[in-house]
Amino acid sequence: MSEKKFPVVFDNHMHLREDGYFMEAVREFARSGGTSFNLVNILDYRIPPVGYYEEIYRRTLRIREKIERETDIKVLVTLGPYPLDFFFFRDAGLDPVEHMKNGLEMAARLIRDGRADAIGEIGRPHFPCDNDVLESSNALLVQSFEFAKDLMCPVILHTEDLGENDYIFLEKMAVKSGMDPSRVVKHHAYPHDLSFKSVLSRSILATRPNVRHAISSEKNFMIETDYVDDREKPGKVIPVNSVPMRAKLIMGEYDDSDSILENIFITTPEKVFGKSLTRR
16 A cells, blocks of 8 residues: 655755755655755855855756756745845955845845745844844845735745744734735744744744644644755754655644645645645
């Protein structure tokens, strides 16, 4: 008897690089039952700061093209300035705000042209930093929400760990900018974040305890590996096959597994991204 499979198994946050495991990782994801994922541009500070975003985005789009040419995997693409880029440009003696705004505008153009699907991962450094960094990061967030309103696309957040008041602050920021706050996604959220009174979407790291805890909340969420393609640190953050393996866990442990999987892999991400997660 063949193993039961769910038709859509979507990893909401994955990083790949051409000099990493790349297609080996994609094929492992597919062999395990994965069907689609959100490819987020990965930082590479070996690239010169002038022309940085052009090269990062070019690489990311080239990766998507190769995957969709050689496999049946559906790839969504998220492009945008990473919060730590602030320090990269500043250390190079350049104006980080100007360069990150240029990167955001470039990402918005690619989304408008139909070549990418979301802005991100954008936000604030995940560690304590000076007020000027926070203020600049928040200003860039406002601009990303304004672009997302016009583009009708999601914004994927990279931030410090958030409390309920932080979620409310970001939700109000999105609403004030005119975008639908449910299309703002807290990447690397925790299951307990689902108890907060906020309509921001949450993407939970796909560990076994996290997935079980998130399901018990009876709230909507997506799951992710935040896989970082690094031959020197295999499996960072968690292995590339983790989301498909969690789908199998759900099918094995829950009587209502089909409705749970439909919420995680179809209903919630298709509402956030506004597009189908299956190849046509």
